[in-house]
Amino acid sequence: MQNLKVDESWGNASRQIVQAGQRMDQRGWVPATAGNLSCRLPDGRIAITRSGGHKGFLTDSDVIEITPDGVPVDPANRASAETLLHTQLYAHDPAIGAVLHGHSVAATILSMDEPSDAITLAGYEVLKVFEGQTTHDTSLELPLFHNDQDIARLATVVAPKLVDMRLGYLIRGHGVYVWGKDMFTALARLEGLEFLLACELARLQKKA
Ligand SMILES: CSCCC(=O)C(=O)COP(=O)(O)O
Numbered sequence: 001m002q003n004l005k006v007d008e009s010w011g012n013a014s015r016q017i018v019q020a021g022q023r024m025d026q027r028g029w030v031p032a033t034a035g036n037l038s039c040r041l042p043d044g045r046i047a048i049t050r051s052g053g054h055k056g057f058l059t060d061s062d063v064i065e066i067t068p069d070g071v072p073v074d075p076a077n078r079a080s081a082e083t084l085l086h087t088q089l090y091a092h093d094p095a096i097g098a099v100l101h102g103h104s105v106a107a108t109i110l111s112m113d114e115p116s117d118a119i120t121l122a123g124y125e126v127l128k129v130f131e132g133q134t135t136h137d138t139s140l141e142l143p144l145f146h147n148d149q150d151i152a153r154l155a156t157v158v159a160p161k162l163v164d165m166r167l168g169y170l171i172r173g174h175g176v177y178v179w180g181k182d183m184f185t186a187l188a189r190l191e192g193l194e195f196l197l198a199c200e201l202a203r204l205q206k207k208a
């Protein structure tokens with residue numbers, strides 16, 4: 001049993017993470033043990049998934065508390081291997097309340113095939129899922145970063161680009177990071193982005 005203050009707020013956060021994991025699994029975005037999910041509680045506590053579990057079968061005990069620096073509050077816990085990519089987003093923007101990471105087929109293939117350092121998404125009505133977008137007649141960049149097993153080093157590469165990010169970002173051959181003011185918003189953004197990536201992949205396949 002982890003050393004955790006289990007109050008109503010923690011219960012809500014934990015339930016949202018469990019349900020979001022199920023939703024991502026249903027959509028095929030977290031194969032095997034891929035993906036990680038977190039949210040920030042109103043009092044500033046951060047809840048994140050344990051490392052190595054299947055995100056479609058999470059229980060409350062798979063959701064653990066970390067400090068803003070990404071250290072498990074209970075040292076017996078092992079937080080997601082990608083914890084620092086979550087905490088850097090919370091540190092970057094106090095309005096961020098949830099962060100989601102998935103490994104969909106579309107995110108994986110497109111991130112490996114695109115030679116430039118961003119995928120451009122243009123002309124899609126669904127771009128309006130993203131805050132501030134009021135028309136399909138626009139073009140947004142989804143930045144691409146090289147994968148790195150050293151997550152602290154990867155975080156330093158991502159950091160200077162965060163200020164301009166409107167959609168989220170991709171890690172090559174790995175997956176996508178998306179966030180929102182709360183879990184509902186983060187899930188809606190992930191769903192919108194995955195839809196756009198699936199469209200881009202289908203268009204590429206049609207051309208081939
Ligand atoms: C089998 S996926 C490899 C690790 C990964 O990329 C991932 O998203 C899951 O890692 P975690 O430590 O959060 O379970």
Ligand SMILES: [Zn+2]
Nearest residue numbers: 034035101175
């Ligand atoms: Zn991953």
